[in-house]
Amino acid sequence: MEEDRMRYPLGRLVPAANPTTEDLERWIMDIGGIAATLRSEVEKLTMAQLLTPYRPGGWTVLQVVHHLADTDLNAYFRFKRALTEDEPQASTFREDAFAELADYRVTPAEVSLAMLGALHRRFLDLLQDLLQTPAQFRRTFTSPKHGVMTLAQAVERFAWHGRHHIAQITGLKSRMGWN
Numbered sequence: 001m002e003e004d005r006m007r008y009p010l011g012r013l014v015p016a017a018n019p020t021t022e023d024l025e026r027w028i029m030d031i032g033g034i035a036a037t038l039r040s041e042v043e044k045l046t047m048a049q050l051l052t053p054y055r056p057g058g059w060t061v062l063q064v065v066h067h068l069a070d071t072d073l074n075a076y077f078r079f080k081r082a083l084t085e086d087e088p089q090a091s092t093f094r095e096d097a098f099a100e101l102a103d104y105r106v107t108p109a110e111v112s113l114a115m116l117g118a119l120h121r122r123f124l125d126l127l128q129d130l131l132q133t134p135a136q137f138r139r140t141f142t143s144p145k146h147g148v149m150t151l152a153q154a155v156e157r158f159a160w161h162g163r164h165h166i167a168q169i170t171g172l173k174s175r176m177g178w179n
């Protein structure tokens, strides 16, 4: 369906059954590229372009950028809670309601791009260190949305989620001829 393809340009995530260290290294490398790729996709857009929905009835490009900053902040935080607590209940938030708050409309994209750059840098420092003791990636938290997740699955989803939203933006740009 056209609508679904615009919303899930990469398809939905099909989690790896048994993630290997090589998988983790690849996802961690992907995470390292998200902020710069997102920046290069949006920094030349005009305000009118940033305020264009990526699909009919969908979020604007600006809302997508601010959404990524908020989801990644939450994901980073619950990842660290799972490292330091036993099987914590992870926090979640009403993503659609967040996207209607004022900052998603008025805060410049640059602010969230800078947040993402800084946040991913800290996450990468942590992830690189954890690769020395890969058993830690089997620690778990409980997500209200996805149930019990290992940290390996959380890394996979984090990397996928960034690529997923970037693909929504590149899809819009290519349909609109903004490239």
Ligand code: NI
Binding pocket: 067, 071, 161, 165
């Ligand atoms: Ni999302």
